[in-house]
Amino acid sequence: MQSGRKSASVDKAFELVHAVSDAGRDGITLGALASRAGIAVSTAHRYVTSLLELGVLDRDAAGSYRLGVTLIMLAGQYLDEDGLRAAARPYLAELVEVSGETVHLGVLVGEQIVYVDKVESAKSIRLVSHIGKRAPLHCTAMGKAMLALLGPARRDEILSGPLEVRTPKTLVGNALLAELGVVRDQGFAIDDEENEEGVRCVGLAIMNASGEPVGAFSVSAPAARFSRDDCHRLAPKARAMAADISKRIGGRTPYRRSST
Amino acid sequence: MQSGRKSASVDKAFELVHAVSDAGRDGITLGALASRAGIAVSTAHRYVTSLLELGVLDRDAAGSYRLGVTLIMLAGQYLDEDGLRAAARPYLAELVEVSGETVHLGVLVGEQIVYVDKVESAKSIRLVSHIGKRAPLHCTAMGKAMLALLGPARRDEILSGPLEVRTPKTLVGNALLAELGVVRDQGFAIDDEENEEGVRCVGLAIMNASGEPVGAFSVSAPAARFSRDDCHRLAPKARAMAADISKRIGGRTPYRRSST
DNA sequence: ACTCTGCATTCGAGTTACTCGAATCTATTT
DNA sequence: AAATAGATTCGAGTAACTCGAATGCAGAGT
Numbered sequence: 001m002q003s004g005r006k007s008a009s010v011d012k013a014f015e016l017v018h019a020v021s022d023a024g025r026d027g028i029t030l031g032a033l034a035s036r037a038g039i040a041v042s043t044a045h046r047y048v049t050s051l052l053e054l055g056v057l058d059r060d061a062a063g064s065y066r067l068g069v070t071l072i073m074l075a076g077q078y079l080d081e082d083g084l085r086a087a088a089r090p091y092l093a094e095l096v097e098v099s100g101e102t103v104h105l106g107v108l109v110g111e112q113i114v115y116v117d118k119v120e121s122a123k124s125i126r127l128v129s130h131i132g133k134r135a136p137l138h139c140t141a142m143g144k145a146m147l148a149l150l151g152p153a154r155r156d157e158i159l160s161g162p163l164e165v166r167t168p169k170t171l172v173g174n175a176l177l178a179e180l181g182v183v184r185d186q187g188f189a190i191d192d193e194e195n196e197e198g199v200r201c202v203g204l205a206i207m208n209a210s211g212e213p214v215g216a217f218s219v220s221a222p223a224a225r226f227s228r229d230d231c232h233r234l235a236p237k238a239r240a241m242a243a244d245i246s247k248r249i250g251g252r253t254p255y256r257r258s259s260t
Numbered sequence: 261m262q263s264g265r266k267s268a269s270v271d272k273a274f275e276l277v278h279a280v281s282d283a284g285r286d287g288i289t290l291g292a293l294a295s296r297a298g299i300a301v302s303t304a305h306r307y308v309t310s311l312l313e314l315g316v317l318d319r320d321a322a323g324s325y326r327l328g329v330t331l332i333m334l335a336g337q338y339l340d341e342d343g344l345r346a347a348a349r350p351y352l353a354e355l356v357e358v359s360g361e362t363v364h365l366g367v368l369v370g371e372q373i374v375y376v377d378k379v380e381s382a383k384s385i386r387l388v389s390h391i392g393k394r395a396p397l398h399c400t401a402m403g404k405a406m407l408a409l410l411g412p413a414r415r416d417e418i419l420s421g422p423l424e425v426r427t428p429k430t431l432v433g434n435a436l437l438a439e440l441g442v443v444r445d446q447g448f449a450i451d452d453e454e455n456e457e458g459v460r461c462v463g464l465a466i467m468n469a470s471g472e473p474v475g476a477f478s479v480s481a482p483a484a485r486f487s488r489d490d491c492h493r494l495a496p497k498a499r500a501m502a503a504d505i506s507k508r509i510g511g512r513t514p515y516r517r518s519s520t
Numbered sequence: 521a522c523t524c525t526g527c528a529t530t531c532g533a534g535t536t537a538c539t540c541g542a543a544t545c546t547a548t549t550t
Numbered sequence: 551a552a553a554t555a556g557a558t559t560c561g562a563g564t565a566a567c568t569c570g571a572a573t574g575c576a577g578a579g580t
Contacts, residue, residue, distance in 0.1 A: 008567090009566080017334065029557090030557060031555085039540090041541095042558080046538080046539090049558095050270040050274075051270060054274050055369065063557085067341065071334045071338050075331045076390050077327060077392065078326075080285075115336075134333060265559080290527070290529090291528085300570075301529095306567080
């Protein structure tokens, strides 16, 4: 095998980083790391040495490996430079104003949403959430808004995978498929306690120039004070925003096509 | 040259990532990237191919390279697992309550602070700030709080470097050194518009078991409504918190030693 | 319509820097 | 003091890397 077109070292290094990431709060030892990543201990050690020096990984008091602060710095840089985020910010802020609830911005990554921005409402009950957190597509407002606009092939590929039933109200199978039709028609998605009990959200997708959904935003609030009607009342304004944001990033207007 | 103790590939890959990070909002081309990192274009291409596939880098519409969302996911994971952050959270929240102003948590990385957490005040004038953002040590409340507790050798090393004068009130040279003495004595630092005009902060360091400052927290507010007296009024409570947080992460009580 | 220019991508020869298992070192536990 | 678990170093062998040059591709200029 001569020169492939990518770097095995880089791939393995990030496999290690992900292994550390997956290890969670307790960290992980070198040996465990090596076996998870499927490489020899001594090799893993070599990589880890570099990653430590770079600050991508870190060691805790017990000597276990953790993620390092370099990741935070890079992520901060990413957020500073993210065009979608910059374009969406003012709209999100306005949406918090009019709704009085917390607003999130997410991007589509593989079969998940990654939260990249959040504007919190002044109200006291804070929904715990993190920038960088991931969430599934099928049971969130942002996710369903994007799924509804995805090409049928890609969409079915995602829907055919295992879909976690997170609450009694989570939709899967044909019910979900039907729901996506409704989402496409009305131009927004409602997560009616499908992802987390007691939390209701409205979500809308943002499109790029090729007409693919690249991200979405949502308004989330405790179900007790945020009814389905509230969602519908918010929708016209939010739809105009989704169109504006999409235009700002050079994309198309979402929800303007008929599709299977 | 036989087996060194670290991986050249990993080092170079991250040099590329940093080069992309430094490139800023406009992204960067492969050629420019290669020359900045000091490697051949074809080699850079190989690395970049892997980094793209991993989502660490991304390409924009124009084909320029940008940072990718994988960094956000990893950073989110880091924040979830960060012990200091977990230990400090409740205190920071309480500090926002009592002060009514925005509170930040930062860690010491090299000669800079990296912000890892923020709890915003309800008040409307929002100080723009980002998790992941970096700030210098010599002209911030967090930075001075940590500098004051750093070993003299390390401290002088940092102070002897070039120190940016950011505002008319920024302290450098002997004035700064004297100020650090005051900080050590009183157990907290005040940034009196030294980093940014119109912004005043109180900062306190958090220590690890070896007695080194590993992080700090600060209360920041518009100078107009946050006087030096306000800072002093807040100090006793904040000092108790710094001690508690340090203890929680297995560290010593800060500001309890005499030093040069 | 054609060429030019800038950049991305592929290719192939040469060799560096990687990979692995085993040995050694270090720290913690019994 | 011995045992255990993990980190670190070593050395032989070779896979995967590096570089310059060639090729491919798209947009700008004439």
